[in-house]
Amino acid sequence: MTERLPAKDVVIVGLGWTGSIVANELADAGLQVMAIERGPWRDAAMSYAPNYAQDELRYRIRHELFLRPDQTTFTFRNKMSQTALPIRNWGAFMPPNGVGGGGVHWNGETWRFLPSDFVAASHLKQRYGAHFLPADMTIQDWGVTYEELEPHYDQFEYLCGTSGTAGNLKGEIREGGNPFEGPRSREYPNPAQEQPFSHTLFAKAARELGYKPFPQPSGNMSRAYRNPLGVRLGPCTYCGFCEWFGCANYSKSSPQTTVLPVLVRKSNFQARDNCEVTRINLDSSGKHAAGVTFVDSAGKEFEQPAELVILAAYTIFNVQLLMLSGIGQRYDPVANRGVIGRNFTHQTISDVGSFFDSARFVFNPFIASGAIGMCIDEFNGDNFDHGPHGFVGGGYMGQVQTNGRPIESTPVPPGTPSWGAQWKQAVRENYQSALKPGTGVHGSMYSYRDVYLDLDPTYCDRFQRPLVRITMDFHANELKQNVFLTDRFAEIFHAMGARQVVKEYRKAPYDITAYQTTHLCGGAIMGTDPSTSALNRYLQSWDVPNLFVMGASAFPQNAGYNPTGTVAALAYWSVAQIRSQYLKHPGPLVHA
């Protein structure tokens, strides 16, 4: 028996970063808001208390804070001709689960995309000619500009207390910051974090090579901070247990440490945890959402009617709910028609391992924060002339090593046996004098006609709903980009004085077992044309105007940065439009 709950003004699917931000804004607008979260409530006191949070085996290796594949997973294949098989345990990425979403266990790398990233298709065609782009590349302009998003990037950074050094203040280029960034309206709310030894060594070498290194913008506090909502965060202690871990010190910006303490106390807000939304319900017209259906952990089904539906789940789950609810035309890569599932992307990450003389270098790699690092942006986006290189896109690169946790961070030189006395000796000798940033080269991945999402014909989740099928491989453009960037990155480690530098290029085929990042993007993209985008420029569904879809699923292609800053800025941009326009005149905000 399905229990029909009293109607709400707004129902939000997922209570991570975007769900929390949108819920708070709409509660402030006086609406009755219900958020439904698939996973459990999480906070430091209950899930990662300071007396046991620093546990590499439990949180990193056994994935304590992540979604469990038995709850739901995806199937994967490289090519359309293959049979997709299920991801039985996480590898290439690790989807979040629970209140706070990925904001609980992210590193806090809080970037803005470049102004040119938002107009990538028209910008690149204008600069290099349309023939310069591969024929099957499907990149598009976003329909929103950097200038429009700037106030919302600013809003998110001040919510988070982001630590950084401005490189472009209202058009004025500032020493020590990123000279390539778009103009920002004011300084970061907090100064950059202090940098450990290896990070400063990287910056020095980069400077000597003519680059302009700058500290990575960090969601780890460089000092105590009180955000505009009145929530306080403590200074980061550089404990080295950040990514994959919850911060027990209230030093990493997350929904728990910035929004939720204020949101939960609002009388017009409610949340349900351990409840999974199984579909968005449409009325008989098929053009209006009536609410959602969800199932609690005991298997009981509920219907939550609402006037406005906000989809704020992780990228692929947004796309899955649209497909399973029959909203929007599903993408067909053969006919090159349809919008739900198209322009799916990940990232093109590579790394460099480097080995220094242990008599001269002691790096103390365990002294780090999640978003620590010195970076350069000379090879990101279109910051350099791609003409001679024959590819487009790029990425930031940096010594962004976030930990020295020994199960993962005990690098040994190539040629060392993988076990036995020689392995043990090599671990002992190199632990303090080897570097491995993890995601040193943070390259973009542009979109292609044959990289997409649809529903698997064989494998199902625990509700017997088809799993989402991922079809993805690297294309020549990204592989060329990666070789060029990795070579530049390695030169810097040579200049730092490493006696051995090992380039770990990203290679095809795309491997679902090799971790890159959890920055999966696209599948329900924003744009200006309903035949090539699922959402308009305000993240509103073209097909169902009382449905808005947050998250990186809206990215038409992925840039060479971590996505969270842009995901949050888009959420603020969208909800500002909902408050100022939509609530007064519910209906399409853009007429196609």
Place this chain on the structure above:
Amino acid sequence: MTTITRRELITGTALALTAEGVAQGEVIQGDLPWKPGVESAPQAVHPGPWRFFTAAEGAAAEALADRIIPPDPQTPGGKQAGCAVFIDRQLAGPYGHREGEYLQGPFVKGSKQQGPQSSQGPEALYRSGLAALDRHCRMSEGGRSFAELSAQQQDGILSGLEAGTLALEGVDGKTFFQQLVKDVQQGFFADPIYGGNRDMCAWKMIGFPGARYDYRDWVGRHNERYPLPPVSIAGRPEWSVKKR
């Protein structure tokens, strides 16, 4: 009907079955649902008999651990560090039976890029792998078990498994070898509460200070070795009052 405890939902593990009843979707309103810390504290491994291994399997696992990480004058080997105890307790827990993994069929062998597709987990792999290793040793090494062989003979067998030149009956020797190396090394470096890394010997070997929480005084002291000894989630032995 299966009862799911609040803790299982939080951790996805079944380490502690506290009698809190069935957690249905909770409604959160008005206050943070804040329950102080102890609810999901980790369960420390206790010494004592094997939980998963038989006595013979345990002896083989200890011998294997001691070749994967051999003892040397400064640092104990895998056996003394407790790596076999770590594996035993892990296999007896959620890891052994792949709790949380997607285990619906059909199980079809795919490309390397599609990841492991076996219907069997670590529990089954160790049971069949150790049995096959024992059969191999007894047949080719004059009736002796792996633990009874010389270090040189043991290394020869491990090298054969690694290279794929030594076939085990009914088990993929290379897969079993990779699983062993991964688990032994994880046990060596994980917090000692899980049974390996005894006395934080692995952390002392490399200079990892463990579960320390605050390096603000050292982040700016570049190229200077961190001076304090390691600490576990369970503290340091020196912190305990000695019982008379």
